[in-house]
Amino acid sequence: MEIYQFFIDLFSDYTTRIIGAGTALLGIVSGILGVFATLKKQSLLGDAVAHSALPGIAIAFLITGTKDPLLFFIGAALSGWLATAWILSITKNTRIKNDTALGLVLSVFFGFGLVLLTFIQKLPNANQSGLETFLFGQAATLLFKDVVTMGAVGLMALVLVLIFWKEFKLLTFDRQFAETLGFNTRLLDVLLTTLIVLAIVLGLQTVGVVLMSAMLIAPAVAARQWTDKLGKMVLLAASFGAFSGLAGTAVSSSGSNISTGPTIILFSVLTVAVSFLFAPKRGVVARYFITRSNRRKLKLNKALSEMYDIYRNHENIHHRHATAILKALPGFGSHTLTVLQEKGLVDVDDQKQWCLTEKGINTAKHIQRSGGERS
């Protein structure tokens, strides 16, 4: 309850509420689109787009001389989109591989952006300070109207993903097949990439160009660990994104002046770590236990089968053997006989002589038939 009260108190503050709403929205939008970006093997494209947005922001300021977030948004989107188009066309039309093209374009745009930024800082204009916050983001500058913009863009992205769900799924899974079915894959590509660019640009003010791509990738990677279905993956990624946004805002607002953007990123990386470790089936811990239990089962099956082989050589299959003899068999550890006894597969008499039970014999026969797969 104390944590609950903590959140109530925290978000009763107007500014914190605005920031919380903004970062949560951002988490949802980038979570949803991040799923498609990672599945299309374009996770790093997000990084390139984010870095490439910087000159767009600087040029928007140089042209208008004002610091209107909406203008920044448009400038960033245009320059991010231009970089994306350039990368994709290099990959398609030359022998340069995608990762190299990404590196090239990213550095050209980011370098140009930094040059413009330093140029702007030397201008005799009182208005110029504050642009550098785009490097690492500054959530505290979020205003109500920014949150409204985020909400509008987010809603549009969500609606488009829902409308073109089937087409986006097909495009990400099997592009060529989509093409043979008559879907305009180029149009779908442009649409999906534009949405991804928008999601990234949306977060620049809050998280900054350097870290934004993590907002795109981390929730998707975390979500993939928990499910094998695209729909669930998208829902989970959106939830993880929202959680990271809210948790990051909460921690950074609870005093101590920690900046919000990096804290959000730390939380989304935390969701990845937790998912990698504890997700059922795919998680490291789950896989360890599954492997261990399988190995134990196989070992036990092997032991039972060995035992059955010896007993079969006697005329009476219920013939008894001493502990020492059985323990010399391959695969028998100190607990093997006890475990087999617990499972009712073997029986022991007062003289510590062991025999197979009926159940043990049947199980052993089954194991030998099926090659030890089941017990």
Added chain:
Amino acid sequence: MSKTPAIEINDLTVAYQFKPVLWDIDLIVPEGVMMAIVGPNGAGKSTLIKSILGIVKPLAGSVKILGKQYRNVRLEVGYVPQKGTVDWDFPTTVKDVVLMGTYGKLGWIKRPGKREKALAEEAINKVGLGDLSHRQISRLSGGQQQRVFLARALVQDAAVYFMDEPFQGVDATTEKAIVNILKELRRRNKTVVVVHHDLQTVTDYFDWVTLLNVKKIASGPCGEVFNEENLERTYGVKFTLAIDQ
């Protein structure tokens, strides 16, 4: 049988960068035949299929399917791509992938409904994956994955099928499943074009064959063109194949 051939290709030339991959191909495939495309690696077999389907843009030449431009007969064409062209770790199930075969007839935005799901279920059963329809596709063997693609093509319910190396690296069970599907398609008078590697089975599975090595070497009924002379011209080495005539 109608006089319009299932596939008619004229002067088709395709090049990647500067190197021609297909050179001046003329090809006529009559309706209802099972045709194998054979040839060495890099002979342009997959490219031929891809340029018929419009995935690869040709430098020159024309392709007609059932007498029409491909874009006007898309719904009559089914495609089984090579297994390696997609990421099998994609978060989706067998049934979901097979349902994608219905997307063409559904068109934009419309979602698959009961009818489509029933079709998918039927195709999954036909390729022998009935028990696995809700399984994630990475937890399938290579042969099972190939059969998923085959089922997806079946629900397309096309008149002309193109299959890119469906027999590549599959086990005996899958090979048999594919052959059964081919036989069924033949019974239903479908035209099937298959990129094939195993020369020994060409005459067992197919009645028509095209030998290809950048240029078309020969094309026709197996009995007429599938002989040692043509194989030598295609592969550039001597063949001592036992061909049943």
